[in-house]
Amino acid sequence: MSLRRVVITGLGPVSSIGIGASAYSEGLREGVNGVSPIACFDPTGFPYIMAGEVHAFRPEDMVRRLSVDEWGRTSLFAASAARLAVADAGIDEDELAASRAGSSMGTTGGESQVLEKLTEDSLTAGMGGLDAGLIRQVSSARLSQAVNRELRLTGDAVTLSTACSASNYALGYAYDLIRTGEADYMIAGGADSVGRWSHAGFYRLGALTEKACSPFDANRSGIITGEGGAAMFLESLESAQARGAHIHAEVLGYGLNCDANHMVAPNRDSIAECMRIAHANAGVKAEEVDYICAHGTGTPANDFVEASAVVDVFGENPPPISSTKSMLGHTMGAASGLGAIASVLGIAGSFLPPTINFNTPDPDMPKIDPVPNKARAADVRIAQVNGFAFGGNNAIVMLGRPE
Amino acid sequence: MPETRTQDRxxxxxxxVAGWATHVPGLTAADLPGSPVEPACGPDDAKDVLGRKGLLGKEPSTRLALCATHRALGLPPGKLTEPLPYAPGTAVVVASNLGNVETVSTVLDDMRSRGGNVVSPLDAPNASSNVIASSIAIRYGFTGPNLAVCSGATAGLDAVRLARVLLLAGRAERAVVVGVEPADPVARALAALRPGDPGELIAGAGCVLLGRPGAWPTDTGITVGPVTRHTSDPGPADGQPAVGELYGAAGVVHLAAAAARLAGGADDDAAGLTVRCGDADDAWLTVDVTRAGARREAGAAA
Structure with missing residues (x-):
């Protein structure tokens, strides 16, 4: 029984610091801050008014088959990101549509803006006043369906709702399908939209910060909600070689586990164990890892626990660990996908994305190198992408330079 | 003609397939292979299979799923007296489209008419669509991946396919796959909205124990191949018993019945059977079940 090697040949980031691989790469290298005053809803009355919105997102310019009036913002993020990934992969669209190809996408809130609009309408106009067209848009399953419809894919259309680690789950599932030969091409990633509920919810949890997300900093005080779409094009190594595709990176393996402990508090031992599971699955030793793309939310609890777990696994001199959330805010279901794409770009372009807004090392935290404020040139052969979610759903993906 | 498909992938x-059971209330092994000799008990009498403890607040679909699992594991009636060997690391994949709709509907009605205080804390977990899979895991100690699938008429064989991916990718060595639907008024009303004329929904469950070779203690000689998707009706399957409309449970129930048929010699000539589920809206899935060492008869795959 032969398991196939799985590679990433297409990247599709739709983010507040750049849309498309080259713009996103530039944004990461420059350490651009994608956080701005909220525009998608009126934040009057909220004490904090910042979010990582993708103001430049014009779905009508990106999708070709979907009618933008019939799909919610999150599905359009997913479909647009998939479009970019397929274009980057350079595969013929008709050939792709005729292949065993599908998508797996992760999300936290799904079509949260649609749901908010319907809730508002139900309160003002009653149940009878709801727009049937909007009701059709609610289901989170539509994220992957949007990708498949846009690209005419007839294989899997799976949407995973494992919250803030969902993109890593989706990437892992796609990897397994290709590795076992169950599918030949997969689009994997995730999407979410900024909305009133997540802003209010995280504020009430005490997890929101006012102006800037500053992971690993002594004065870090929480997340900034963000949005976007992430998609990666996956195929087997033989397939990529046969069609002469440019291979950005190899998916070496992944690990999943669940704290089964607390709804919101991360668990140090369980996160460390998840790293070990991922390393074992990828056949990688801890000392071979060159870079960790952190979950790095910027909350006091997450960053302390994450840094501690890293030291538990890697020892006193762990590899550099930076957080893209410092630039993007917390893009929820897209977060680990955008982290994975950042890591792939780091592997391909030999640089480490920075943790911006970093001023003061935290004396209470184990000593780590957060790549403060400026991207750094570095040889990245193996990268680890961390994703942790409410409920203790940990998912870690290992990526490598194609050998 | 023997199969010549290469198996490099x-x-x-x-x-x-290391074990199986069908549990459709009222049916016997004569009606549906894999059923008990006496008519399978309904959810209210699940204690006859599972023992009295631990059933408080469990919905009909969870009870039927537990009955099928218990019997597929070959356990004597009653609560487990010692930990089940082979439970650690075992995956659970459950297919059910309507398992929790009555609870969700009741909770919403109660909240609307009488407020949140009247919702029973015992009902709260039942409102979550993964309650069946997690209840099975908790009762038997299955600590591997735990999934619930609600993908419509193909859910049963979607669950089989997901279990195969978990096993072949090395995420688990063993998987318990269960398909179950209830037949309460809410579930029946929703099932009646399906296109075509699917027939009235009946309650029932099926369970198969899948594994990599040697992963379970028993070698039944029965194996299951890859799940194939069809966008047009693949035609009738091999003697799939017409027991009623099982919707998301159908794929697993009929797979369990086919395994029982092949193992029991109920159909001496058949060395393999094709199982199918699906409808015009959700497409169709088929899977081949084979008895080891036996040659596939030409045309048996239909």
Whole structure:
């Protein structure tokens, strides 16, 4: 029984610091801050008014088959990101549509803006006043369906709702399908939209910060909600070689586990164990890892626990660990996908994305190198992408330079 | 003609079916292979299979799923007296479209008419669609991946396919796959909205134990191949018993019945059977079940 090697040949980031691989790469290298005053809803009355919105997102310019009036913002993020990934992969669209190809996408809130609009309408106009067209848009399953419809894919259309680690789950599932030969091409990633509920919810949890997300900093005080779409094009190594595709990176393996402990508090031992599971699955030793793309939310609890777990696994001199959330805010279901794409770009372009807004090392935290404020040139052969979610759903993906 | 398909891809590998049970209330092994000799009990009498403890607040679909699992594991009636060997690391994949709709509907009605205080804390977990899979895991100690699938008429064989991916990718050595639907008024009303004329929904469950070769203690000689998707009706399956409309449970129930048929010699000539589920809206899935060492008869795959 032969398991196939799985590679990433297409990247599709739709983010507040750049849309498309080259713009996103530039944004990461420059350490651009994608956080701005909220525009998608009126934040009057909220004490904090910042979010990582993708103001430049014009779905009508990106999708070709979907009618933008019939799909919610999150599905359009997913479909647009998939479009970019397929274009980057350079595969013929008709050939792709005729292949065993599908998508797996992760999300936290799904079509949260649609749901908010319907809730508002139900309160003002009653149940009878709801727009049937909007009701059709609610289901989170539509994220992957949007990708498949846009690209005419007839294989899997799976949407995973494992919250803030969902993109890593989706990437892992796609990897397994290709590795076992169950599918030949997969689009994997995730999407979410900024909305009133997540802003209010995280504020009430005490997890929101006012102006800037500053992971690993002594004065870090929480997340900034963000949005976007992430998609990666996956195929087997033989397939990529046969069609002469440019291979950005190899998916070496992944690990999943669940704290089964607390709804919101991360668990140090369980996160460390998840790293070990991922390393074992990828056949990688801890000392071979060159870079960790952190979950790095910027909350006091997450960053302390994450840094501690890293030291538990890697020892006193762990590899550099930076957080893209410092630039993007917390893009929820897209977060680990955008982290994975950042890591792939780091592997391909030999640089480490920075943790911006970093001023003061935290004396209470184990000593780590957060790549403060400026991207750094570095040889990245193996990268680890961390994703942790409410409920203790940990998912870690290992990526490598194609050998 | 023997099969000549090359099996270099992991996805094509056959996997062992180490146990099975069908549990459709009222049916016997004469009606549906894999059923008990006496008519299968309904959810209210699940204690006859599972023992009295631990059933408080469990919905009908969870009870039927537990009955099928208990019997597929070959356990004597009653609560487990000692930990089940082979439970650690075992995956659970459950297919059910309507398992929790009555609870969700009741909770919403109660909240609307009488407020949140009247919602029973015992009902709260039942409102979550993964309650069946997690209840099975908790009762038997299955600590592997735990999934619930609600993908419509193909859910049963979607669950089999997901279990195969977990096993072939090395995420688990063993998987308990269950398909179950209830037949309460809410579930029946929703099932009646399906296109065509699917027939009235009946309650029932099926369970198969899948594994990599040697992963379970028993070698039944029965294997299951890859799941194939069809966008047009693939035609009738091999003597799939017409027991009623099982919707998301159908794929697993009929797979369990086919395994029982092949193992029991109920159909001496058949060395393999094709199981199917699906409808015009959700497409169709088929899977081949084979008895080891036996040659496939030409045309048996239909």
């Amino acid at each position: 992991a996805a094509d590998q056959p996997l062992s």
